[in-house]
Amino acid sequence: MSDDLLKWRSEFPxxxxxxxxISHSLGAMPRATYDQLHEYAEVWATRGVRAxxxxxxxxxxxxxxxxxRIIGADPGTVVMHQNVSICESLVLSCLEPTPxxxxxxxxxxxxxSVMYVYEAHARDGRIRIETxxxxxxxxxxxxxxxxxxxxxxxxxxxxHVLFKSAFLQNARAIIERAHEVGALVVLDTYQxxxxxxxxxxxxxxxxxxxxxxxxxxxxxxxxYLYVRPDLQTxxxxxxxxxxxxxxxxxxxxxxxxxxxxxxxxxxxxxxPALYAAQSGYKIINTIGVDKIRExxxxxxxxxxxxxxxxxxxxxxxxxxDQRGGTITVAHEHAAAIAKELIRREFIIDYRxxxxxxxxxxxxxxDEELELVIAEMKKIAESNAYRxxxxxxxxx
Numbered sequence: 001m002s003d004d005l006l007k008w009r010s011e012f013p014x015x016x017x018x019x020x021x022i023s024h025s026l027g028a029m030p031r032a033t034y035d036q037l038h039e040y041a042e043v044w045a046t047r048g049v050r051a052x053x054x055x056x057x058x059x060x061x062x063x064x065x066x067x068x069r070i071i072g073a074d075p076g077t078v079v080m081h082q083n084v085s086i087c088e089s090l091v092l093s094c095l096e097p098t099p100x101x102x103x104x105x106x107x108x109x110x111x112x113s114v115m116y117v118y119e120a121h122a123r124d125g126r127i128r129i130e131t132x133x134x135x136x137x138x139x140x141x142x143x144x145x146x147x148x149x150x151x152x153x154x155x156x157x158x159x160h161v162l163f164k165s166a167f168l169q170n171a172r173a174i175i176e177r178a179h180e181v182g183a184l185v186v187l188d189t190y191q192x193x194x195x196x197x198x199x200x201x202x203x204x205x206x207x208x209x210x211x212x213x214x215x216x217x218x219x220x221x222x223x224y225l226y227v228r229p230d231l232q233t234x235x236x237x238x239x240x241x242x243x244x245x246x247x248x249x250x251x252x253x254x255x256x257x258x259x260x261x262x263x264x265x266x267x268x269x270x271x272p273a274l275y276a277a278q279s280g281y282k283i284i285n286t287i288g289v290d291k292i293r294e295x296x297x298x299x300x301x302x303x304x305x306x307x308x309x310x311x312x313x314x315x316x317x318x319x320x321d322q323r324g325g326t327i328t329v330a331h332e333h334a335a336a337i338a339k340e341l342i343r344r345e346f347i348i349d350y351r352x353x354x355x356x357x358x359x360x361x362x363x364x365x366d367e368e369l370e371l372v373i374a375e376m377k378k379i380a381e382s383n384a385y386r387x388x389x390x391x392x393x394x395x
Contacts, residue, residue: 005287005295005362012217012363018345019368023361024163024191024326025349027217032279040275059274060243060265066281067224070216070289071189071208072199078226079261080277082270084190086239087209087225088117088157090264091186093238095154097126101182103152107132107140109162114188118157127154137353138165138315139322145169146177153183160198161191161324164354166316168196168323171203179204190214195296195325195361197289200226207231215292215325215361217280221273227264241266292362296325299360299369303327306373315354329373330355331380339388340379346372 009015012028020028043051055062064078071078081087104118108131122129132145140162149156156178161168171187178185187208192198194215200208208226212218227235236257242248243265246258257263284292297320304314304327313330317323328351331337338350348358358372379385 009363018347020347021358022347024359030279033276036275036279056271060269063274069285073226078224079264081223083223084209085113090237090239091207094235101154102127104129105148105156109134111163139167142170149177151181155184157186159188164351166324166326191324194284212277218277221270222277300327303369310373310377326357326359328354328357333385336385336388337379340385
């Protein structure tokens, strides 16, 4: 089958040496990132402190505008942060729980780091958390989640795509229900941005957050936060710093929030990470998420067929319209098999209660999918995994 997206393979050095199927965890580094990081070093070396006024200070917004194109947001509505935990904390710091409205709703399949943020804030008793249960460890029943969102709900932080199973949640229904009862939502797009087409504007999301590590091929340290335009002048984050000030270089001792998206910044940004991230965004925007999704749906269907034919289980939804870009393959010794696969340069990972996570991206060949399942079968049948049986989660 002709696949014009494979022309991008030459832009990713690691693909020359490994079968790289872990874009759900760390996307392959674009070759252009070498140049981006060299440019950062050159600017620092030659311009010194002047670099702040010549672009560095604006990068949380200008780089955020590149993300905005990917997630269907307007320019000036996305700012860059280090990670999602900071973004979730910053959003929560904008809100004032009351005895009548103090409930946080999320599912038990939410990403644990996000749960930690809310659990820590709940210790003072001002907010309470309600966790929606999953029946199968793969999906979250939509009606159960919607029923939990009531007039006492303050915030609903939920994953667009679940990290363990790749189950694609109905973001529109969740957001509409939250708004119906006067609650706000934080849409976690970490596992969807760059592989599932969506628009935060069309969904009417209040906030959206994610990172560049995975499908965006932007590396670590470049998280992002979208804030709906009408909320940008209404909310006053308590997680803050001088970049949120309307005149940061006035060094005023009293905080006066900026009247735009920059009020959702805080301290000085991680400039090297922002340089590194841009080459991945440019590629994603050049290809278009629609094309990436079309290929991913075809390849994940193929991967499921290969896994089932080889005798493995699959703990991701079979319906491609109900899943993101990852297929999780189950086996009794999945953790140990994952360790042996990595030793053999098949780069995947394992998650407890799920299995081996495998993610084709736009640069993946069909042959690589065939190779990884064939190698898993060899490892399982030969008991080559046994030396790794005490293994836990990889990466």
